[in-house]
Amino acid sequence: MEPLEDAGRDVDLLAAIAALTLKQRSVVFLAYWHDMTEQEIADTLGVSRGTVHRNLQRARASLKEALT
Numbered sequence: 001m002e003p004l005e006d007a008g009r010d011v012d013l014l015a016a017i018a019a020l021t022l023k024q025r026s027v028v029f030l031a032y033w034h035d036m037t038e039q040e041i042a043d044t045l046g047v048s049r050g051t052v053h054r055n056l057q058r059a060r061a062s063l064k065e066a067l068t
Contacts, residue, residue: 016066024059027052 017025030041038056042049 012067013063016063019066020059020062021055023055024062027055028059028063031056 017028020028026045027041030036030044031038036044038049038052041052045052
């Protein structure tokens with residue numbers, strides 16, 4: 001893969017993440033950049049694990065749609 005292609009994908013990913021809601025960005029950040037479990041994220045954010053799970057599912061669906 002060419003370096004310019006990688007840069008374009010990075011820009012697309014950043015734009016897709018920026019389009020998420022704040023709650024969705026928060027769970028994505030904690031899950032993927034800090035490798036936290038849903039329960040750890042819930043404890044950190046002071047919400048239920050179900051709320052984290054829903055936000056993570058919605059974020060993944062939005063990212064998949066934006067990046068395909």
